Amino acid sequence: MESRPYPLEPLFGRVLSPFEQFLRRTTAGGIVLIATTIVALALAAIVGQDAIHHFWERKLTLSAGEGFTLSLTWHEWVNDALMALFFLVVGLELKREILVGELSSLRNAALPVVAAIGGMVVPALLYTAFNAGTPAARGWGVPMATDIAFAVGVLVLLGRRIPRNLVIFLTALAIADDLGAVLVIAVFYTSSIDARAFGAATVAFIVLLVMNRGGVRNPLPYVLGGAVLWYAVLLSGIHATLAGILLAVVIPARPARTPAQFDRRIEELHGALRADRDDAATVDDPLRNDDMAAIAEAVERSAAAVQSPLQRMEHALTPWVTFLVIPIFAMANAGIDLGHIRWSEALASGVTLGVMAGLVLGKFSGIAIFSALAVRFGFARLPSGVGWKHLLGAAWLAGIGFTMSLFIAQLAFGDPAMIEQAKLGILLGSASSALAGAAWLFVAGPLHDRGGEPLSE
Numbered sequence: 001m002e003s004r005p006y007p008l009e010p011l012f013g014r015v016l017s018p019f020e021q022f023l024r025r026t027t028a029g030g031i032v033l034i035a036t037t038i039v040a041l042a043l044a045a046i047v048g049q050d051a052i053h054h055f056w057e058r059k060l061t062l063s064a065g066e067g068f069t070l071s072l073t074w075h076e077w078v079n080d081a082l083m084a085l086f087f088l089v090v091g092l093e094l095k096r097e098i099l100v101g102e103l104s105s106l107r108n109a110a111l112p113v114v115a116a117i118g119g120m121v122v123p124a125l126l127y128t129a130f131n132a133g134t135p136a137a138r139g140w141g142v143p144m145a146t147d148i149a150f151a152v153g154v155l156v157l158l159g160r161r162i163p164r165n166l167v168i169f170l171t172a173l174a175i176a177d178d179l180g181a182v183l184v185i186a187v188f189y190t191s192s193i194d195a196r197a198f199g200a201a202t203v204a205f206i207v208l209l210v211m212n213r214g215g216v217r218n219p220l221p222y223v224l225g226g227a228v229l230w231y232a233v234l235l236s237g238i239h240a241t242l243a244g245i246l247l248a249v250v251i252p253a254r255p256a257r258t259p260a261q262f263d264r265r266i267e268e269l270h271g272a273l274r275a276d277r278d279d280a281a282t283v284d285d286p287l288r289n290d291d292m293a294a295i296a297e298a299v300e301r302s303a304a305a306v307q308s309p310l311q312r313m314e315h316a317l318t319p320w321v322t323f324l325v326i327p328i329f330a331m332a333n334a335g336i337d338l339g340h341i342r343w344s345e346a347l348a349s350g351v352t353l354g355v356m357a358g359l360v361l362g363k364f365s366g367i368a369i370f371s372a373l374a375v376r377f378g379f380a381r382l383p384s385g386v387g388w389k390h391l392l393g394a395a396w397l398a399g400i401g402f403t404m405s406l407f408i409a410q411l412a413f414g415d416p417a418m419i420e421q422a423k424l425g426i427l428l429g430s431a432s433s434a435l436a437g438a439a440w441l442f443v444a445g446p447l448h449d450r451g452g453e454p455l456s457e
Contacts (some may be wrong), residue, residue, distance in 0.1 A: 029322035030153025033402070036327040037334050037427075044335035052335050070231070078332045079410060082325045084230055084244040086403075089321045090178050091248025092314040099253055102172035110380035111371060112172035118370025119173070119398050120144040120180045123362030130354035139351060139412040141188060142422055143358025143429065145181045145404030148174035149322065150430065151397040154438050162441050163390060165383035170394045173367070181404050182245055186238065189411040193237045201232035201243075208250040217256045217309055222247065239411065248310075255308045262306035269295050269302070326403055333406045336423045351418050355405070355425025360432050363399035368392055393441035399433025401426060 044052055056075040063069040072080065094103075103109040123143040131137045151174060155167050208225045216222075226247040234240035257265070273295050304312065346352050371391060374380040382391065409422035 029326065030149040032323055032327055033147075033149055033330060036330045037402075040331050040335040041338060043331075044337040045339050049335065049337040049340070056332050075332055078329055079407070080234060080240040081230070083329060083407065084241045085317060086321050086325050086329070087182070087241045087244030088226075088248050089244075089314060089317050090175075090182070091245040092251065092310055092317075093175055094179055094245075095248055095251070095253065096310060096314065097172065097175050102168060103176065109172070109176075111374060111382070112169055113176045114374040114380060115367045115371045115395075116173050116176035116180060118366035118368075119146065119177060119363050119395075120184075120366070122366030122369070123358030126362040127354035127358040130357065131350040134350060135415070136351045136354070136413075136418055139354070139409065139418070139422060141181070141184045141408045142405050142412060142426070143355050143362060143401060144177075144184065145401045145408065146174045146177045146363070146398045147400045147402040147404060147430070148178070149326065150400040150402055150434065151394075151437075154397055154400070154434055155394070155441070158438065158441055161445050162393075163383075163385040166386050166390045166394055169383050169386060169391070170397065173394070173398060177398070178404065181408065182242065185408065185411060186242055189408070190238045194235055197232050197235035198238070201229055201236055201238075201246075204229040204232055205246055205250070208247070212250045212252050217252055217305075219309055219313060222251060222309070222313075241407075251310045251313055253308050253310045255306050255311075257302070257305040259306060262302055265302045266299065269299050329403065329406075333410065334402075334423065334427070336420055336427070341424065346421060346424055349421045351413075351421035352425040352428075355422055356429040356432070359399040359401050359405070359426070359429030360436070363401075363433065364392070364395045364436075367395035367398055371395075387444075389444040390441065393437050393444055396433055396437030396440055399437070400430045401433075402430050405430075 056078075057073045059071055059073055060077055061069065061071040097103040102112065124140045127140045127143050128137060131139065148171065152167060152171055155162055155170060204225060208222060208229065211221055211225070226243065229247060230240055230243040233243040233246070273292065276291050276295070368391070371380070375382060382388070405426045406423065409419055409426065413419045413422060
């Protein structure tokens with residue numbers, strides 16, 4: 001039976017590497033996040049900030065008989081539950097990078113990790129300089145974070161004017177930065193701990209860890225165990241989103257089948273499919289041919305088995321987190337009525353000035369200084385094709401601290417006025433850093449070899 005030859009690339013699309021897929025999602029996610037932030041600001045100006053606050057403070061209660069009741073405001077459901085998925089994806093990215101990515105070797109990880117440390121320490125010190133000795137000093141963690149979607153999205157939009165390795169460097173820096181932010185939240189923004197709930201969370205984590213070591217590769221037990229872990233962490237007093245990081249730790253990174261086993265299985269299934277199609281009596285349509293449909297399903301199961309649960313879960317969750325969770329978080333937290341702000345008072349606030357200084361000046365100077373010291377003393381080296389002019393541009397972009405900064409501000413301050421001041425500092429500081437970084441890298445352009453040709457790597 002002859003078959004019509006179909007060009008595979010136009011039919012199925014070009015096969016993209018995980019890094020290329022990441023860049024596409026990140027760039028699109030950054031654009032969606034910008035649009036969502038504009039909508040949140042517009043709604044705050046149109047309907048008023050009080051109306052928005054009232055909307056998000058409504059209660060949503062889940063109950064199962066008399067033994068289980070969970071009542072949270074919509075704002076808490078977003079910040080405590082949906083953002084746990086965000087932290088789960090962050091944890092999966094961290095685990096993958098540490099195991100096989102840019103953070104897997106000292107040689108690759110040295111520069112972005114050292115740069116991330118500088119980009120956390122200096123902003124915290126600058127913020128503290130503006131607020132030392134005041135109740136606002138608790139917000140020193142707000143300007144420490146880098147928003148990976150915004151920062152990497154700006155880099156990608158610059159296209160061929162920046163070297164690819166700069167994108168890898170900034171991605172690794174932002175991931176190391178996320179790890180630092182998670183540690184800061186766990187250690188410094190946890191108030192009191194309920195011992196019984198903490199014990200229950202510990203037991204849930206141990207059970208999940210035993211499942212990992214026992215070879216469980218089906219994602220469903222981890223989803224169910226993760227829900228129990230999240231609830232226990234929520235009751236313990238530790239911020240519930242850290243359950244996402246803990247769950248990521250126990251998600252298996254090894255697949256059920258090796259590539260060699262997958263190759264042999266695909267050869268068997270290909271032979272079965274060819275034999276089925278060569279039989280003149282069969283119908284060449286999986287919808288009407290049960291054998292052909294079974295072969296197609298077996299290929300799908302085999303492809304899933306050769307991917308680790310970590311990969312499958314990260315790929316499944318990332319679009320939802322990028323295009324749903326983070327935009328909803330922005331809608332719930334970024335709204336501030338800019339038209340009713342007393343700008344003279346706001347810009348004189350230590351919180352606003354400290355956050356702005358930390359994001360714009362602290363991030364840039366911390367990353368630049370720590371990177372220069374690491375290279376100067378031989379701890380690290382610049383990535384291939386990346387010059388100091390590129391690294392300094394990335395240092396400006398690292399000052400875009402939107403998502404994680406807003407999140408830490410909610411934890412750091414109980415006073416609504418301080419939260420609003422922090423939001424204003426985050427918006428102004430992130431926008432300034434984005435414009436400065438984009439302009440810097442646009443003017444800097446690519447490196448050139450001695451013949452004048454641009455170096456792409």
